[in-house]
Amino acid sequence: METQKIYNLVILDASGSMEVIYNQALTGVNETLATISRAQETHPELQQYVTLASFSAGDDFLNRIYSAKPIAEARNITSADYPLLGCTALYDAMGTCISELQQRVCHGDRVLVTIITDGYENASRTWNGRQIKSLVQELRQMGWTFTYIGADQDVEKVAGEIGVCNALRFSANAEETAAMFEKEGRSRTRFYDKVCCEMRAPDASLAESDDYFADDDTPEALEDILKSEAKGPR
Template sequence: MAKTLIIVLLDKSGSMATKKSDVIGGFNTFLNNQQKVVTDAAKMYLLTFNTIVTIVENGVPLESVPELTETNYTPGGGTALYDAIAEGVRVADNDKTDDERVICLIMTDGEENSSRETTKQQVRDIITGHEARGDWSFVYIGEEPDRWTGDMKMTRIDVPISQPTINYLRQDYPKINHCLNLSMCSYSTSNVMQFNAQNYDLNYMTGDMLCSELRSSNSKQLSDLSTVTPNDTKEQ
């Protein structure tokens, strides 16, 4: 059985407050869907970040991860994005074994403004260095994805989405069914996307699709499933 470590870096800054219930609902749908995958033994590292970074779940078996609630998700403060990436990678790296793969989902509606320990260059080195290992994948759903890709030298790819994944997404994300009415042979999603502040389900659906496709495969990285050349910066 494959083994996957799922890192979720979730923005908890003040700007997320107006969509608090949507963030909670979207994350819980994502979590419930990933808990249904029986062909992969996964652990989750959930970190929230505002002015500080908080480790909420540290390598917990996916089936034991609790849902987000109004109590444990309370937005406020700034955006220590760089510190969150460094900390999330660090805690998973400490646990990772050679037979495990890692997918790191970064979700933010704003730009870095509060990190105290980590620089942009250090994040760039972290991402490129870990991607080069062959068993780490990064998904960025945030502001100015094209600039992020360039600044971080992050591999940008498209991943085709399978029919089983589309089938459950149609059930679990009914508000955005119109996004899924495409033929399976042509539908794919990018690992670098613009954060959608009006529809949080779109953000979580992207993460859901990419995690599901990696976990249902024997591949070590999302790039192994890619349909385009790495670092392609075409418009999605």
């Protein structure tokens, strides 16, 4: 059976302001792990790996919970795995996590990067926005998919500043945070379905689209999109 490796990178804000939605964020991340696990069962041809890191600021700004671990070996995380501390070194978290994952990814592997934050970058020491945007744009051309999920901000503007075209906004309250994770789960499942369709249509374009969070992609619609892509640019 032909197989396809998928590396799921989740970069999660662990700054102090996340306390308002902490329980929902913790539950939501575990729901994300469950979604990846279900996809592995539904599509055994997809070999799912997960890298999960939370970030704050300071000398120990990055908390590597999982590093390219097979999803079958990833348990639910607890509050001990996800402590909150300090400010928001978003650029440093992205640059470090993406660079580390680059060392593992081979040609033909698929990568889905998910960034979840309730605030703006304010504490990075090593990476800046220009460097992150350049890195993201380079990897998008190689087939990586990036999504940015932000609370109470102009997510399209912020995501655009770091080269990301798939963005989702939510409000930092319990109800909207739970709804956001539900939507992300649906979008993630649809992404995996599309990868499976692409495996059956090897001439389809692997370029990232800007409709990751769209809610109207039925399996039939995915097939039509892939047939169109295989014929060339629309």
